[in-house]
Amino acid sequence: MAYSVTLNGPGPWGFRLQGGKDFNMPLTISRITPGSKAAQSQMNQGDLVVAIDGVNTDSMTHLEAQNKIKSASHNLSLTLQKSKRPVPISTTAPRVDTPRAVIPHQKVSEPKHPAVL
Numbered sequence: 001m002a003y004s005v006t007l008n009g010p011g012p013w014g015f016r017l018q019g020g021k022d023f024n025m026p027l028t029i030s031r032i033t034p035g036s037k038a039a040q041s042q043m044n045q046g047d048l049v050v051a052i053d054g055v056n057t058d059s060m061t062h063l064e065a066q067n068k069i070k071s072a073s074h075n076l077s078l079t080l081q082k083s084k085r086p087v088p089i090s091t092t093a094p095r096v097d098t099p100r101a102v103i104p105h106q107k108v109s110e111p112k113h114p115a116v117l
Contacts, residue, residue, distance in 0.1 A: 001081065001082055002050055002079055002080065003042065003079070003081075004077065004079050004080075005041045005043055005077070005080060006075050006078075007041060007075065007078070008075055009072060009073055009074045010073055011069075011072070011076070012033075012036070012037075013037050013038050013076055014032060014035075014036020014039055015030075015031065015038040015043060016029070017029065017065060017066060018030035020060060020062030020063070020064070020065055021058075021059055021060060022062055022063075026048050026057075027048065027049040027057045027062070027065050028049065028083075029043055029044065029045055029047045029049065029080070032044070032045055043078075043080060044082070044083065045083075047082055048081040048083065049078060049079075049080060050080060051079035052065060052069060052077075052078060053072060054077065055068065
């Protein structure tokens with residue numbers, strides 16, 4: 001599902017781009033800087049960039065897209081598509097699979113006959 005975002009200029013806009021025709025990957029938002037103009041919009045890491053200022057990005061190289069974004073002085077209008085794979089955000093402590101506590105200065109001994117998997 002595509003949606004539009006207009007960021008009020010001038011830049012910096014506060015996001016990083018990855019992909020492009022030259023990488024055989026769709027243009028994607030790879031990072032959003034906390035507290036930036038992009039962070040204050042509904043943009044999300046992983047969203048696909050469908051158009052920049054009304055120009056379709058399907059045939060744009062990474063550099064062409066970057067230059068199109070840099071040339072926007074007053075406002076930057078992006079058409080984005082939500083990523084099909086959401087970026088996981090952990091809300092719990094990481095799971096620990098260690099069967100016994102390991103004290104940092106102790107050496108962990110390996111079993112003498114490891115199982116063949």
